[in-house]
Amino acid sequence: MLLKTNRARTLGLLVGIILFILSICASILLGYTATTWKMAIDAYLNFNGSNEHIIIQTTRVPRALIAAAVGSSLAIAGAIMQALTKNPLASPGIMGVNAGAGFFVVLSITFFAQASLNQLTWSAFLGAAVAAFTVYFLGSLGREGLTPMKLTLAGAAMAAFFSSFTQGLLVINEKALEEVLFWLAGSVQGRDLDILLSVLPYLVLAWIGSLLLANPINVLSMGDDVAKGLGQKTVLIKLSSAIVIVLLAGGAVAIAGPIGFIGIVIPHLARSIVGIDHRWVIPYCGLLGGILLLVADIGARYVIMPEEVPVGVMTAIIGTPFFIYIARRRMAG
Incomplete structure (x- = not known):
């Protein structure tokens, strides 16, 4: 642990916020298209219809905001899942x-001919929610x-189940394969701001919920018996955490x-x-997750320029x- 006092952690949080903004x-x-600070500002204050201004408004800004939101959401979801x-x-x-999420997207393309990205977004969100709650239900069975x-x-069982059916649908439907292949690889390219705005209310609700759950999760981490002894409603905490995970991970996916x-x-x-x-941990995850995905996305533009990965x-x-490294350390332990 590098930062051992609350003062140091607060200072680190401020540094993280600055790095987060700089990454955006x-x-x-x-x-690929060279732009400057002046172009970025003029794209909104003095728009002239130039190629640079159009790229900034329709591609760069939505892409940066989406990467920041998705990275933050995935990191927070991971932290809650691990706890x-x-x-x-x-x-x-x-x-x-x-x-x-992937299975429901392919299913929509195959049987309902959903072509728009907004429609596929909601299919993915529904699939993520169905998968998560099914896993939660199956994991709760038994005495x-x-x-x-x-x-x-x-x-693991549900992931294998959905993946198998997804591959089966893709084998028999080349149209679905063409439309969904780039999405299945994970990308923030080509998404417009409307997609983020349609999911953003759920992400914001989940961000707030994760912060409210932080202290109950601390208690729950000490074990169910200890948490119950301290008056925590463990079932409610776990259910609330599962809902937050669905909103964060489902929205991001x-x-x-x-x-x-x-x-x-x-x-x-x-x-x-x-x-x-x-x-x-949760606010640091939000900042670091956004920074990592933003930096990774910038790198993706340069690896095989002018193409992108x-x-x-x-x-x-x-x-x-x-x-x-984590897996080997866990096995050694």
Whole structure:
């Protein structure tokens, strides 16, 4: 733990906010088309219809804001999942959220001919919610109720279930494969601001909810018996946490597709900085998750310029070594 006092953590939070804002600014300015601060400002104050102004308004700004919101949401969802399951490798994938969202998108394209990105967004959001609540229900069956092991196994089973059916639909439907392939890789490219605005109310509600749940999650982390002894309603806390996870992870996946590893990497990084108190871990996750996805998206523009790689590929490159390190350390322990 690097920051051991509340004063140091507060200062670190301010530094994180500054880096977060700078990352958004960098995302707006950097890319194949050269732009400047003046162009970015004039695009809104003195719009002249130039190619640079159009790119800033319709591509760069929405892309930066979407990356910031999605990265923050995935990181916070990962932190809550790891606390709820007591599994350091937990992430939105552990509850089958990504797989459920992808399956519902492919299902919509195949059977309902949904073509617009907004329609696919809501299909993905519904799929994420169905997957998460199914996992929660299956993990709660039995006399012991909801346990970390049962939740993890139910999540893995549902992820495999949805992924198998998704692959089956893609095999028999080339049109669906063409339309959904880039989305399935995870990307913030080509999304307009309307998509973010349609999901933003749910994300904001979940951000607030995660902060309100921070202290109850701290108590729950000490064990169900201890939490009950301290007067906590453990079932209500777990259910509320599951709803927040659905809103965060489901909303993020609906906007940008299944972007991996942020929900695993960032909570560990946040805890290494501020410790295990979720009153600090959650806001740090929000900032660090947004920064990581913004930086990864900027990198995705330059790797094979003038073409771009999906940002999900970049986060996988960053996150895979860390995932292996955590897994090996857990096995050694």
